[in-house]
Amino acid sequence: MSAIVEKKQAEGLASPGWAARLPLAGKVGLGLVIFWIATAIAGPWLAPYDPGAFAHQDVFAGFGAAHWLGSDYLGRDVLSRVLSGARYSVGLAAAAAIAASCTGTGLALIAALAPRWLDELLSRFIDTLISIPSKIFALVLVAAVGSSLLLLFLIAAFIYIPGAYRIARSQAVNLAQMDYVQVARTRGEKAAYIAIREILPNMLHPMLADFGLRFVFIVLLLSGLSFLGLGVQPPDADLGSLVRENISGLGEGAPAILVPALAIATLTVGVNLLIDALPRRRGSKEG
């Protein structure tokens, strides 16, 4: 029954007209998401100046014809730096969100099919990790291991595995009780087959929505860390680092500080609007 509902929904999402049927807020969200993915991929080639070059004789210049978004605290071109920085913010967060969602889903499938004691042990461990507020956890991890790009990816993924696991486990445990899973069991299928062919396809849709939320959390976490000077380290710079390095321009209201902050906001708000507008599972209450 629920498999049929899910299937219909999957078709709904795969058919070409789904984007056109989104409410206005969802369309805006979709547009922002596409824009930022394109920027993350093509940004460095679109940048009019070398992001490290001192292209402007003034610091904290305002909007202008030669430098659309002005210059930063060293006279570098803000547009070029935002275009190059988006790659770190979007790429790192997407990679970490994929890692967190996949690991969480994998652990949840194991928990749903494994013996009771393993499920309880795993869930207790996850409950512990989830009780550490994410920013606090990130600060402890950064202090302990440092903050290279690889470590930031691992830290962000690790912090958001518990959340993904919780959502995935509640789905997987319910699905494991379904008749068709019982049938597969009676048929003598192996646990791996049941997990991947019977359960996983039916939890894909909620996990995709959860992936989007996790991506937003990770973008905010990583840019927050960079803003504190604990994230992406110079000479690399993500959007959070750009806000930090230009904080002295706040008094002048320089575009150099506002633009990267607004860039992060349009990215995260866009994803949120899109997820909220996606057709959701019937019977879901959260508005």
Add this chain to the structure above:
Amino acid sequence: MAAPPTSRESGNAFLLILLAKRVASGLLTLFLVSLVVFIISGLLPGDAAQEMLGQSATPEAVAALRQQMGLDQPAAVRFLRWLAGLLGGDPGFSLVANMPVADIIASRLPNSLILAALSTLVAVPLALTIGITSAMRQGGRLDRALNTTTLAMVALPEFLIATIAVLIFAVELRWLPSIALVPAQGGFLDLLRALAMPILSLSIIVVAQMARMTRAAIIAQLGLPYVEMARLKGVSPARLVLVHVLPNAIAPIVNAMALSLSYLLGGAVIVETIFNYPGLASLMVNAVTSRDMPLLQACAMIFCCAYLSLVLIADTVAILANPRLRNR
């Protein structure tokens, strides 16, 4: 389970047992959290004795200091000693600041508590108003506008909110100072003026989440038969929500408040830093930069403790507000 208790006393006893279980489970989690924090902060090799004496110290001197500091003990012993210290109010000695961690924290904790308390005072009534108004006009233009606004605000980075607040109130209007120094003397009004912007930023960060969850909690009630009954009876919409629905939605609402307030902890990290506010969160950020592990561990445990207390409060209210549990 034992025979079903019928009298009111046994119902209360049942409640107490239920609450005691929650408290015990919370304490167990807190213990496990402290274990995780301890293990993680010991991940990298190198220890405090070596760092204190520098690279040029003789191995004998380092070994002597290690013994004096108890670093030569096995990890389990050090963990238990640290935990006992935390419980006894002595979370160790900060080598960076060269003073006991307890003293450093004692000078910062009240500032953070004031900020959190004032932000809560602003955020909770605001969120309740938005959530209830939105739920009463469910599907209407106002509801949809509020819904999209709060949805967007949930995803805003904290530093954008703080930055915009500074631009508007400190740079353009020049109403408020852009740095929040707690005035040494002066009345409550001076304090409010100094803290206005951090409070504003923190409140905006938590209000959106809180309002959304309040709205969801009330809307979940609005679909129930007793609401329809009251409506058919001719109860006015305001009375319906305030007198009939609100008491029933109190548990999910308090839950929403507690969970959203835990966002204050994360938000405070950014907001205290941006406004140079001498609170616990900015202290923790400094501890990360100076790799002051004892201080960092203590701060992390305070934040985790605060989070778990909020969750426990939410659970307790949910249990107390459920008459089915009370009169079992």
